[in-house]
Amino acid sequence: MSSIPVLLIVIVGTFFLLELAPGDAVDAYLVTIGGGDPALVQALRESYGLDQSALVRLWVYLTSLAHLDLGWSVQFGRPIRDLILERLPNTMWLMGAALALSFTLGSLLGIIAGARPGSVFDRFFSIGSLALYAVPSFWLGLVLIIIFAVQLRWLPTSGIETIASGKTGLARAIDITRHLVLPVSALGLIYLALFLRMMRAGMAETWRQDFVLAARAKGLARRRIVLRHVARNALLPLVTMLGLQAAAMLGGSVVIESVFAIPGFGRLAQEAVAGRDAPLLIGIIIVSAVLVLIINLLVDIAYALLDPRVGASEGRA
Amino acid sequence: MTVHDLSRRLLLKGSTFLFASTVMPKIAFAQAPGGRLVVAADSEPKNLNPAIVASNGVFFISSKIVEPLAEASYDGPEGLAPRLAVSWEGSDDGLFATFWLREGVTWHDGQPFTSADVAFSALQVWKPLQNLGRLVFANLEAVDTPDEHTAIFRFSKPTPFQLIRNALPAVTAVIPKHVFADETDIATSPKNNQLIGTGPFKFAEYRPGEYYRLVRNEDYWGEGLPKLDEIIYRVLPDRAAAAGALEAEEIQLAAFSQVPLSDLARISKVDGIVVYTKGYEALTYQLVVEINHRRKELADLKVRQAIAHAIDKDFVVNTIFLGYATASTGIVPKNAPEFYDPSVPTYDFNVETANALLDEAGYSRDANGTRFSLKLLPAPYFSETRQFGDYLRQALAKIGIDAQIVNNDSAAHQKAVYTDHDFDLAVAPPVFRGDPAISTTILVRSGIPAGVPFSNQGGFQNGKLDALIDKANTTVDTAERTELFKQFQRLVAETLPLINVAEWGFVTVARSNVKNVSNNPRWAVSNWADTEV
Numbered sequence: 001m002s003s004i005p006v007l008l009i010v011i012v013g014t015f016f017l018l019e020l021a022p023g024d025a026v027d028a029y030l031v032t033i034g035g036g037d038p039a040l041v042q043a044l045r046e047s048y049g050l051d052q053s054a055l056v057r058l059w060v061y062l063t064s065l066a067h068l069d070l071g072w073s074v075q076f077g078r079p080i081r082d083l084i085l086e087r088l089p090n091t092m093w094l095m096g097a098a099l100a101l102s103f104t105l106g107s108l109l110g111i112i113a114g115a116r117p118g119s120v121f122d123r124f125f126s127i128g129s130l131a132l133y134a135v136p137s138f139w140l141g142l143v144l145i146i147i148f149a150v151q152l153r154w155l156p157t158s159g160i161e162t163i164a165s166g167k168t169g170l171a172r173a174i175d176i177t178r179h180l181v182l183p184v185s186a187l188g189l190i191y192l193a194l195f196l197r198m199m200r201a202g203m204a205e206t207w208r209q210d211f212v213l214a215a216r217a218k219g220l221a222r223r224r225i226v227l228r229h230v231a232r233n234a235l236l237p238l239v240t241m242l243g244l245q246a247a248a249m250l251g252g253s254v255v256i257e258s259v260f261a262i263p264g265f266g267r268l269a270q271e272a273v274a275g276r277d278a279p280l281l282i283g284i285i286i287v288s289a290v291l292v293l294i295i296n297l298l299v300d301i302a303y304a305l306l307d308p309r310v311g312a313s314e315g316r317a
Numbered sequence: 318m319t320v321h322d323l324s325r326r327l328l329l330k331g332s333t334f335l336f337a338s339t340v341m342p343k344i345a346f347a348q349a350p351g352g353r354l355v356v357a358a359d360s361e362p363k364n365l366n367p368a369i370v371a372s373n374g375v376f377f378i379s380s381k382i383v384e385p386l387a388e389a390s391y392d393g394p395e396g397l398a399p400r401l402a403v404s405w406e407g408s409d410d411g412l413f414a415t416f417w418l419r420e421g422v423t424w425h426d427g428q429p430f431t432s433a434d435v436a437f438s439a440l441q442v443w444k445p446l447q448n449l450g451r452l453v454f455a456n457l458e459a460v461d462t463p464d465e466h467t468a469i470f471r472f473s474k475p476t477p478f479q480l481i482r483n484a485l486p487a488v489t490a491v492i493p494k495h496v497f498a499d500e501t502d503i504a505t506s507p508k509n510n511q512l513i514g515t516g517p518f519k520f521a522e523y524r525p526g527e528y529y530r531l532v533r534n535e536d537y538w539g540e541g542l543p544k545l546d547e548i549i550y551r552v553l554p555d556r557a558a559a560a561g562a563l564e565a566e567e568i569q570l571a572a573f574s575q576v577p578l579s580d581l582a583r584i585s586k587v588d589g590i591v592v593y594t595k596g597y598e599a600l601t602y603q604l605v606v607e608i609n610h611r612r613k614e615l616a617d618l619k620v621r622q623a624i625a626h627a628i629d630k631d632f633v634v635n636t637i638f639l640g641y642a643t644a645s646t647g648i649v650p651k652n653a654p655e656f657y658d659p660s661v662p663t664y665d666f667n668v669e670t671a672n673a674l675l676d677e678a679g680y681s682r683d684a685n686g687t688r689f690s691l692k693l694l695p696a697p698y699f700s701e702t703r704q705f706g707d708y709l710r711q712a713l714a715k716i717g718i719d720a721q722i723v724n725n726d727s728a729a730h731q732k733a734v735y736t737d738h739d740f741d742l743a744v745a746p747p748v749f750r751g752d753p754a755i756s757t758t759i760l761v762r763s764g765i766p767a768g769v770p771f772s773n774q775g776g777f778q779n780g781k782l783d784a785l786i787d788k789a790n791t792t793v794d795t796a797e798r799t800e801l802f803k804q805f806q807r808l809v810a811e812t813l814p815l816i817n818v819a820e821w822g823f824v825t826v827a828r829s830n831v832k833n834v835s836n837n838p839r840w841a842v843s844n845w846a847d848t849e850v
Binding site: 021022023024025027028029030031032033034035036037038039040041047075076077083086087138142145146149150153156157158159160163164258259260261262263264267268274275276 | 375554561727730770
């Protein structure tokens, strides 16, 4: 409940931020149709409700929002709820898979690198992942397309599924998976470095802890120490990071969705800004916020499972 | 569909899946008779109805579904090929225009196409609602329908038939009366995106952000047409992605230079890919420097002449457009031979002349070598308009004018230039649409209210020029009207309300198995009935 005032501030802020941008939805539309006369421009403004003041429009929007109605997109000429529901699954697949990829691969490689700091593995993964992190996502996306889709033809270049294929069930699932391999890799590999380096640093720190010393003194196998004692403790900050990265990835998906022609949330947000479509942009922000909240909730639950102390200490307090 | 067809289709689908999983080129599709053409689309128009929105983005898709009265043609009389009208004639007084319509045409829902549909489209849609039609049909009073296949347009004031004729391909998309007549608000009707037309293809499906699917109209009036079974417009917002998809044979055609010019040299060498530069002659885009004459310095003709002399048009054509453009001589492009006059005053690239003119005008250089500063707004719509902005800044620096570039997105540029007049120089890409009266005279005519896009918002005013434009609008005689536009071109070149730099058509890139590409001057926005794969 405490998040409602925050959400309200975000909504009003977004509204006025877009209001500050020069040009309105009619200006953006006129460019796409290549001109018109003054009467047409006036008629368009009236039909978009843009002849009213910003405050009136904001009030109308907030009232409809209070009735749980996200409103109407002037740019697409469709209800915003439909637009969002249509694109949300694509982005969730993309983001979820990319997060899973960067988290699992990142922490796994981090464990390998952190188990023997300074080894060849460690250097290779640390430098390699940092290089990926430094690469712009559109560039990585295009390179992946050129290698795996254009040259090798292993995977499709773009899209979310084969056009008008009529596939259903498992065949369709396989088709969608094939389409997602490249975009998920492009998005996931970039964030990989973050998890890898964090895991590695966490491991290095945990190695020096007393309980690890005790475990070693006890004569436990190195493998067991690494996995059960060091890695498990080093994993905790990574899980926190996972929640935070979800929001960042939502931003990163804008570029990936354009390059791979995936009709998702990021592209919709970009189109909303370019088209000066405030209600649509706010709708996207609200749904994104909810999405990030849910992910963080899941992270908290995972945290409690990983670290029994979290749930227990809160229980006592 | 017969059982035989069905099983064949299923087999094909199954085999595609196999091909895909064994890494075979998917072009195996092309073997099927009729076949499917997959095309790249870079935008998804909000309103797909070409009778309301006359723009290339809309035509690109809708021109296959909804047809105009006539289409542009390389070899037809007056540069036209008949579509829904088979012949046409304007009266000598300019008060009537008669169209004899094609017989035996049916709408996609099976209803017959008649003169009532033309009358409805003209009076209820083109004249009141369409962005270009509002101008072309401003004086249209009524449409008489003496029989089902004759439509007589009646004008309240003499209207040159030359203008109507030249505008036919762009402004006369006919929509069915029986579908739209009951709509309370035609402009926002959902039926605009579920188009029913008479064209060779029927609207089948739209998946936002993914694709549009059009299917063959079995009852099309053209004998043996269309050749294709299906056209798919695949939405590819990223230009680099379109080139990749073409190379990977996922799409077979990309029009409107969706493959960037810088990629053409490479992609034209790829086996099985053909680059077409024809097919856009009737959609010529012009690279123009818009001038705000409210600025004291720019109100001086000598300064404008100096700027014109400072621009190396050949450099612009060869370096920015990589040769895929032509240097302009004036406001009417070479691709409009009916009106084009090469004998207008031109301004050769000469920095000395430009500097001398500025000295003469009394703008001497200060200690830093700068005469004055200007605000330059390049239109963001094309990478070429932005690149030209950068070039212009350097060219102006050589003659002592310091140009500050202001980059905006589309909506912001639209407002800054055409509503707020917050610019000194702007780079614009207006379109020449077959007749100067459609979207060209508006670039220099005075008295246009603020907020009208792609119009004279630079405050330029020349009584003689305005009079010429007005006279041409009411001159019915074709030869006389053409002569007026030749005078118009000369006067524009002399007074420089704006500076025309270059003109270009787009480039189509297609797989070599796609046949009959670029075979008319508006090919990308024509009906593709004879296109084959």
